[in-house]
Amino acid sequence: AQSVTQPDIHITVSEGASLELRCNYSYGATPYLFWYVQSPGQGLQLLLKYFSGDTLVQGIKGFEAEFKRSQSSFNLRKPSVHWSDAAEYFCAVGPYGGATNKLIFGTGTLLAVQP
Amino acid sequence: NAGVTQTPKFQVLKTGQSMTLQCAQDMNHEYMSWYRQDPGMGLRLIHYSVGAGITDQGEVPNGYNVSRSTTEDFPLRLLSAAPSQTSVYFCASRVQANQPQHFGDGTRLSIL
Numbered sequence: 001a002q003s004v005t006q007p008d009i010h011i012t013v014s015e016g017a018s019l020e021l022r023c024n025y026s027y028g029a030t031p032y033l034f035w036y037v038q039s040p041g042q043g044l045q046l047l048l049k050y051f052s053g054d055t056l057v058q059g060i061k062g063f064e065a066e067f068k069r070s071q072s073s074f075n076l077r078k079p080s081v082h083w084s085d086a087a088e089y090f091c092a093v094g095p096y097g098g099a100t101n102k103l104i105f106g107t108g109t110l111l112a113v114q115p
Numbered sequence: 116n117a118g119v120t121q122t123p124k125f126q127v128l129k130t131g132q133s134m135t136l137q138c139a140q141d142m143n144h145e146y147m148s149w150y151r152q153d154p155g156m157g158l159r160l161i162h163y164s165v166g167a168g169i170t171d172q173g174e175v176p177n178g179y180n181v182s183r184s185t186t187e188d189f190p191l192r193l194l195s196a197a198p199s200q201t202s203v204y205f206c207a208s209r210v211q212a213n214q215p216q217h218f219g220d221g222t223r224l225s226i227l
Contacts, residue, residue, distance in 0.1 A: 046215045103216065105159075
């Protein structure tokens with residue numbers, strides 16, 4: 001069955017430190033992969049996406065992610081975290097099923113940034 | 116550029132009441148979806164539509180109805196609200212299946 005796992009529920013990093021958020025997926029075909037960010041009280045904003053091609057993708061706000069097929073992973077990274085990066089981050093994979101509109105979301109990783 | 120607009124932003128209902136959550140997008144997107152977000156469970160798909168007149172069920176459709184009479188609007192109906200439907204509801208749209216979704220700001224619904 002298709003699934004997305006974000007093993008870290010909550011991460012705290014210091015401002016200026018590097019960040020890596022983990023995402024592992026189970027999917028029967030070549031997936032489309034996404035990272036979204038959600039600030040408190042807001043909807044989800046797309047950070048980056050992977051469809052095909054270069055396995056290292058660049059996104060907005062200085063984020064990048066690397067697709068590793070052998071590890072079924074799509075980890076999100078940022079070299080230097082800013083206080084404004086504190087938010088919840090969701091990994092998603094899709095489409096799946098008979099219809100092409102379905103995405104599976106992970107349960108999210110809540111990022112706290114210490115000054 | 117409004118994007119995806121959800122109304123209301125907050126709502127409190129009593130058990131058994133009915134309600135419609137509104138969703139409108141101005142990007143001429145064919146694909147629209149409704150998700151609910153609950154702590155520790157991520158986003159779960161309730162219903163979705165691939166175009167006007169076409170809807171289908173997602174992961175958690177029970178207790179919800181949808182319709183898609185126009186490209187722009189995709190309302191979600193709770194016919195008889197239950198406390199288990201207390202959640203944050205997000206509407207999303209995208210231009211085609213393999214493109215990222217654009218999300219609204221959510222509707223925070225409490226059922227007493």
